[in-house]
Amino acid sequence: xxxxxxxxxARTPLxxxxxGVLGNTSLERFDAVIIGAGAGGSAAAxxxxxxxxxxxxxxxxxxxxxxxxxxxxxxxxxPLFSNDELKLTIRGFVEQDPLLEPRTFRExxxxxxxFHPDVNTLPKTVGGGAVEADMKYPRFNRVDFRxxxxxxxxxxxxxxxxxxxxxxxxxELEPYYTEAERLSGVQGLAGSDPYASPRAxxxxxxxxxSMYVAEVLSSGAxxxxxxxxxxxxxxxxxxxxxxxxxxxxxxxxxxxxPNNSKGSPAVTTLREALLxxxxxxxxxxxxxxxxxxxxxxxxxxxxxxxxxxxxxATGDVFLLAASAVESARLCLLSDLGNESGLVGRxxxxxxxxxxxxxxxxxxxxxxxxxxxxxxxxxRGVCPGGDEIDPSMPLGGIVEFGTNSGAIAGAQAAxxxxxxxxxxxxPELTLWRLxxxxxxxxxxxxxxxxxxxxxxxxxxxxxxxxxxxVFGQPVPRITYRPGALERAxxxxxxxxxxxxxxxxxxxxxxxxxxxxxxxxxxxxxxxxMGDDPRSSVCNRWQRFHSVENLYAVDGSVFVTSxxxxxxxxxxxxxxxxxxxxxxxxxxxxxxGRD
Amino acid sequence: xxxVPRKAAEKARGISRRQVLRWGILGGSLAxxxxxxxxxxxxxxxxxxxxxxxxxxFLGDDELATLRAVIETVLPIDGNTxxxxxxxxxxxxxxLSDVPSMDHPGAIFAGGxxxxxxxxxxxxxxxxxxxxxxxxxxxxxxxxxxxLLGWRARLLGSETVxxxxxxxxxxxxxxxxxxxxxxxxxxxxxxxxxxxxxSFSSLGADERQVVIQRANPDFVALVIGHAIEALFxxxxxxxxxxxxxxxxxGYDGDSQPLGYAIxxxxxxxxxxxxxxxxSTADPxxxxxPFPAEIAxxxxxxxxxxxxxxxx
Ligand SMILES: Cc1cc2nc3c(=O)[nH]c(=O)nc-3n(C[C@H](O)[C@H](O)[C@H](O)COP(=O)(O)OP(=O)(O)OC[C@H]3O[C@@H](n4cnc5c(N)ncnc54)[C@H](O)[C@@H]3O)c2cc1C
Numbered sequence: 001x002x003x004x005x006x007x008x009x010a011r012t013p014l015x016x017x018x019x020g021v022l023g024n025t026s027l028e029r030f031d032a033v034i035i036g037a038g039a040g041g042s043a044a045a046x047x048x049x050x051x052x053x054x055x056x057x058x059x060x061x062x063x064x065x066x067x068x069x070x071x072x073x074x075x076x077x078x079p080l081f082s083n084d085e086l087k088l089t090i091r092g093f094v095e096q097d098p099l100l101e102p103r104t105f106r107e108x109x110x111x112x113x114x115f116h117p118d119v120n121t122l123p124k125t126v127g128g129g130a131v132e133a134d135m136k137y138p139r140f141n142r143v144d145f146r147x148x149x150x151x152x153x154x155x156x157x158x159x160x161x162x163x164x165x166x167x168x169x170x171x172e173l174e175p176y177y178t179e180a181e182r183l184s185g186v187q188g189l190a191g192s193d194p195y196a197s198p199r200a201x202x203x204x205x206x207x208x209x210s211m212y213v214a215e216v217l218s219s220g221a222x223x224x225x226x227x228x229x230x231x232x233x234x235x236x237x238x239x240x241x242x243x244x245x246x247x248x249x250x251x252x253x254x255x256x257x258p259n260n261s262k263g264s265p266a267v268t269t270l271r272e273a274l275l276x277x278x279x280x281x282x283x284x285x286x287x288x289x290x291x292x293x294x295x296x297x298x299x300x301x302x303x304x305x306x307x308x309x310x311x312x313a314t315g316d317v318f319l320l321a322a323s324a325v326e327s328a329r330l331c332l333l334s335d336l337g338n339e340s341g342l343v344g345r346x347x348x349x350x351x352x353x354x355x356x357x358x359x360x361x362x363x364x365x366x367x368x369x370x371x372x373x374x375x376x377x378x379r380g381v382c383p384g385g386d387e388i389d390p391s392m393p394l395g396g397i398v399e400f401g402t403n404s405g406a407i408a409g410a411q412a413a414x415x416x417x418x419x420x421x422x423x424x425x426p427e428l429t430l431w432r433l434x435x436x437x438x439x440x441x442x443x444x445x446x447x448x449x450x451x452x453x454x455x456x457x458x459x460x461x462x463x464x465x466x467x468x469v470f471g472q473p474v475p476r477i478t479y480r481p482g483a484l485e486r487a488x489x490x491x492x493x494x495x496x497x498x499x500x501x502x503x504x505x506x507x508x509x510x511x512x513x514x515x516x517x518x519x520x521x522x523x524x525x526x527x528m529g530d531d532p533r534s535s536v537c538n539r540w541q542r543f544h545s546v547e548n549l550y551a552v553d554g555s556v557f558v559t560s561x562x563x564x565x566x567x568x569x570x571x572x573x574x575x576x577x578x579x580x581x582x583x584x585x586x587x588x589x590x591g592r593d
Numbered sequence: 594x595x596x597v598p599r600k601a602a603e604k605a606r607g608i609s610r611r612q613v614l615r616w617g618i619l620g621g622s623l624a625x626x627x628x629x630x631x632x633x634x635x636x637x638x639x640x641x642x643x644x645x646x647x648x649x650x651f652l653g654d655d656e657l658a659t660l661r662a663v664i665e666t667v668l669p670i671d672g673n674t675x676x677x678x679x680x681x682x683x684x685x686x687x688x689l690s691d692v693p694s695m696d697h698p699g700a701i702f703a704g705g706x707x708x709x710x711x712x713x714x715x716x717x718x719x720x721x722x723x724x725x726x727x728x729x730x731x732x733x734x735x736x737x738x739x740x741l742l743g744w745r746a747r748l749l750g751s752e753t754v755x756x757x758x759x760x761x762x763x764x765x766x767x768x769x770x771x772x773x774x775x776x777x778x779x780x781x782x783x784x785x786x787x788x789x790x791x792s793f794s795s796l797g798a799d800e801r802q803v804v805i806q807r808a809n810p811d812f813v814a815l816v817i818g819h820a821i822e823a824l825f826x827x828x829x830x831x832x833x834x835x836x837x838x839x840x841x842x843g844y845d846g847d848s849q850p851l852g853y854a855i856x857x858x859x860x861x862x863x864x865x866x867x868x869x870x871x872s873t874a875d876p877x878x879x880x881x882p883f884p885a886e887i888a889x890x891x892x893x894x895x896x897x898x899x900x901x902x903x904x
Contacts, residue, residue, distance in 0.1 A: 063737045065705075080734055082705030083847030086826035093702050093734075097743040099751075099767060102760065115764060209854045209863050209871045238861070245863075247714060247852025248871050250845075258706030258849045284737055306738055308756075356898075358891055361880050366845060367853040367871045406825040406844045414817055419897070420890045427886040431670050434821075436887050437842040467759045469742065494901040501903050506883070507891050509898035 013277035015071035020306045022070040022126075022281040023274040030057040030280075030315035032580075033301060035287045035330065037062075038128020039566050040553035041321030042270035043573040046183065049276040051589040052581030056273065057313055058281040059303050061322075062094060062125035065256060066266050069126065070274040070281075074242060077267065081131075081256025085405045089254045094125035094132060100469040103325075105516045107480040113463060119477050119516050120349060122323050125256075126283050127266025129323065129520065130566050134253035134370035135234035135262055137186050137567040138397060139177050141385030142170035142197040144561040154390040159483040161453035162346060166558045167530050167539035168575070170197055176571040176578075179590045181232075183272075184570065185240045185263040188232030195227075195376035197385035208237035209248060211368035213444050216359070217400040218373050220503025226377040231399065234263035234567075235369050243267060246369060250404050253370035269570075285311070288470055290318065290334040290549070298336070298549050304470055317548045317580065320526075321573070324555040325460050328525035329475050332462050337526075339545045342536050344460040346527050347477065348560040349519035350396060351450035351485040353492055354511040357500030362441040365402030374399045378448060378492050379562045393488040396450035396562025398496065402443060409440025444505070446496045451562045453484040454524055477516060489513075521565050526555035541576040552576050651689040651771055652778075655792075657682060659778045660816070662794040666801040667813055668820050676834050677824060677841075684823030684832035685816075689771050692748050693741055698733040701744055703829045705729055710836075711851040719857025719864040726850060730829040770815075777812035784808060845869070 018025040032048055034041045037060035048054040068076035087093045103121065104113035122129030143150050148163040178201055180186075188203035207230035210218075218228035235246040246261035260267045273279040284306030291300045300314035320327040328344040331337045380394040381387065388394065403409060413433045420428055463476035481489075493510045500508035528551075529535025532544035541556050543549045552573040554565055561568070578586035652660060664681050693699030707726040715722035736744060742754060750769030751757040757767075778793075784804045785793035793804060805813060823832025825839065827847055833839065839846045853871045854863045865871050874880075883891065895902050 063740075065734075078706065080705040082703065082707065082730060082827075083849050084703055084705070084730065084827050086822055086830060087702045090822060090826075091701060097739065099743050099746055100739055102764075209865060212870070212872055212874060215872055237863075239858075244716075245856040246854065247848075247850070247856070248854035249848045249852040251847070251849075284739075308738060360882060361874055361878050362843070364869070364871075364875065366848075367869060406839060406842060406846075407822055410821045410825055410842075411818070414821060416890060416894060420893065423893055425886055425889045425893070428890060429671075430668060433887065433890065435841055436883070437844070438883075438887065438891070440842070440844065465763050469739065469756065469759060471759060497901045497903065505903075506888075507895045507902075507904065509895050509902035510900075512898070 013070070013072070013275065015068060020282060020284055022064065022283065023279045024277045025280060027055055027057070027278070027280045030055050030313075032056045032317045032319060033313055033315035034058045034319045034321055034552075035301065036060060036128065036321035036323065036326070036553065037126050037265070037270055037281060037283070038122075038321055038323060038553060039130045039265045040569045040573040041319065042127065042265035042268075042273065043180070043183070043570045044319050044321065044552045044577040045273040045279055046269035047574055047577035047581060047589055049273045049278040051592050052577070054278065054581070056279045057315060058279065059285045059287050059301065059313065060126055060281060060283045061286045062123070062283065064126040064283045065094065066126060069266060069271055072275050077260070077271070079256055079258055079260065081258050083249055083251040083255070083258065085251070085407050088132070088251075088256070089405060090407060094123040094256065096121040096124050102466050102468070102474050104463045104466060104474065104476045106476070106478050107515070108457065109478065113476045113478070115466060116516060118518075119475075120325065120519065120522050122520060122522060126281065127264050127270060131256045131264045131266055132254055133264070133520075133566065135184075135264065135566070136231050136371055136399065136564045137181070137184065137234045138232050138563040139197065139199070140170070140561040140563055140568050141195070141379070141381050143381055143386055143388055144559060145170050145173070147388075147559050150388050154388060156388065156390050158453055158487070160455055161482060161484055162456055163453065164527075164529060164534065164558050167528055168572075173571055173575065174200060175587055175590055176575045177567065179574055180567050180570040182591070184234040184268050184567070185236050185243065186232050186234050186567070187230075187237040189230050192229035193227070193376050194383045195379055195381055195385050203232065205237045205240060207372070208235065208246060208369065209372075211365070211372045211402075213363040213365055213402040214371070214373035214400045216363065217444060217446065217499065217503050220499050220501075221375050223502045224499065226375045226499075228373050228375050228400070231371055231374045233369060233372075236261045236263065241268070248368045250366040250368060252368075252404075265570075286470060287322070287330065288333070288472060290330060290336055292334065292336055292546070296545055296547050298546060317550065320549065320551045320555070321553045323553050324522045324525045324557075325475050325477070327551055327553055327555045328460050329462065331526070333472055337536060337543045337546050337549060340533060340536055342527060342534070344525050345456055345458075346454035346524040347458045347460055347479060347522075348452040348454055348524040348557065349479070349517050350521045350560060350562070351452045351481060351488055352517065352519050353448045353450055353489050353496055355446040355493075355496030355500055356509055356511050357444045357446070357503065357505030358438065358507040359442050359444060359505050363402050363444055364441065365443075366404040366440075370404065371399045371401045378495060380451070393491050394451040394453075394484060394562065395488050395492050396448045397564070398499075399447040399449070401445045401447055403440050406437075406440055409437055410434050412439035444500065444503070446499050448492055448496060449521065449562055449564060450488050450492065451484065452560045453482055454527070454559060455482050460525055479516060481513070521554075521560070523554045523557040523560050523565055526551045527558055528556040529558065540579045541572065550576055550580070649690065650686060652686055652774065656775070656778050657686065658794040659782055659792070660685065660774075662796070662801060663778070663781060663805070663813075663816055664820055666798070666805050667817050676837055680832040680834045680838070681820045681823040684826075684830055685774070685819050687831040688819070689748065689774060693736045693744055695741070698735045699744070700733060700830060701736060701740075702734040703730040703827060704732040704734055707849050708827065708829070708847055710846070711848055713850050714852070714855045716856045716858045719855050719860070721851055721855070728829075730827055773812065773815060777809065777815070780812070781808055
């Protein structure tokens, strides 16, 4: 790569008029090629272009629903997202289509993998999965980055779990967390979560309004001696970096934001990269293979464009940011970077345990940001986040949530009615049940994002039978909960239910485990570490065995922690890109507009 | 040798992935309820559309009459509900008729960001303004090449879509919704004739119930699923006229661009709407107990969920 050029661009670039391409369409030579315009890819693109002065090509599988994303005018971009449950959550506006790109699932090597319509897919669109996230953006704890050592010090073992320390510490990552919060626009209240690790600065914005369901559950939590706090989230609570305050429209988790107040990667890091004039984004462009010279160097990528034509692109360095499953799959499809035999291994989600409460009163989950409060008391760490708490299993943050969808609520009513018919409950008609709207208006959930340990056998590889629409083998997911996850469910399950009782619910129970798990937190598969025998990428997220290939998405995670992962994905991607731009002093790139 | 038996795979391909995912987002909270699978599984002939006729109404008058009778039977709605039933019928007819193509978006994804149902906020004064956006929902979003492949296969059947045979040998074909409706409605009429010597729509309510009990449960589930979508989706898809479905369940529907938290620039803080507060119970909330039949059901669900549970 060439040396940095000045960060200020000479003139304001014009928005692209070329279909399928955003940013500077005249660029033909690229310092870096990024695969995937999601959380990690967009963050890396921002550092490389805005601060590093590099030219960047981004290839993104999904469509672009932010019209004018590369137009510097202040009223841009104009999203095509909307408060439309049918479009977003039923018909899958930005979802991977299981007819075109199926996946298979099995619990162990002993059972055949089966097609399943939803195996932990993340939305595929410009901005990536987090476009649909409600953007709960907490940090990990300090102890997370040295978890193997911390467990050993306390003599805690979980059968089969391959915990390791990260090659980066919390203190090293702290400035990048700050930068990720600044760029994404995170609201929160420093000091309100007693288990959070120390932070050097306040959150960029104070918390917005709380949701009623959060108030109800918080009162229950306090009665049990827990410490509810406003959940850190990348939704503006002020005018911030050209975007308006969130108006709590209610359609947050599972929906793109109609007014850009949600700090999704598209409207933050990616847009800033596109506005430099040094970035070109080709969307509806699906990368099928990385080409390499067989001696540890990637030479280019093959992709299929929006008309179905095979294309080729090249640059000096390549950054995989297609999300944990797809990045690992691309390596396997390209026969690349797998000297350790670990590509695809240690796949982690979050071990989600969910307490359900049904309340007399309407909780109006259709107002607010999906989740505004939670507790860390069931995380399994000591206050301050420096040590694990050996008196309980590793657990996770608990979100106070509910349901905003009328169709979802009515569909649940239909399913419940089927059960009721078998039991012959007199007077109950389907319409009466639908009208009561129990499963939309009266339901609250305590969702624990529990630590999911890395296990060697939990992994993604290539399915021997099924193909995607591009003719390539699809991902096969092998996953089952292990010793930690079983112990955690046993320990935390009753507590998640008890919280509803303390909050005044009429009914409470623990939701059964989903198979495959429904978590959208998809991590591991290209684990980072210092030893090439036990990791795929190094501490700067470069492949040990490929000199010009990096992974900058959720794939590099060593452990899953018990917090929502995306802020950490972004912080790590910023750090990796900063190191690319300025190897001797990567922190130099921080805080630059 | 296919790892998945063909029949089972066809069923699986019929499940809307979102039906599964949605509960993941909510939190998997109702995974205890066995999924009824609206889906394919019938081996009827694919309906191959004639060129240029895709946009004409797909279901004929007789089929519509049967469909209406099915909806009235599987989802009896109390009160004066003609408009709700009309909406469900219109929604299904539109889904089946308005097929997307290269130069036509069809009726798959309504536009955005705003409908014209709510005003913009007035952030200078922290209240609603009297300026309303134009209705973007009416302008449907064109589909990408991949979306077209998927949706045409869903609607017309995979045999009619070039490039769609890549997994057919393992998973079997995707049976299109058009075909599912045409053969499902026809089968009901045949059942009506076989049982009561009359078409389904001309049967009385009790006779219809008898026939429905014998009908293909996948088809019944398909119709109920679409009826629910129609009743509670944004009105631009054809169901839920004027938000009537939402009114029945006390639901606001889309709230943008006003939302519920109105920023007030002068105080640099939020104001809640007094009619629809964010952080407190509604002013008219009664906290009254559930009616007995609902309470019975909830007790049943809780019991089935096992422990831990209460009461
Ligand atoms: C409904 C929902 C709610 C969520 N809520 C939260 C939350 O509150 N907090 C949180 O931290 N996380 C949340 N998440 C998870 C969050 O979205 C992910 O953690 C995050 O997006 C992962 O970032 P990534 O960079 O690894 O991949 P992604 O953001 O998924 O980006 C990968 C991109 O690569 C593209 N791509 C894939 N394959 C190819 C290919 N072959 N060629 C070209 N491009 C390709 C994809 O289309 C995608 O755009 C949520 C997710 C969902 C779906």
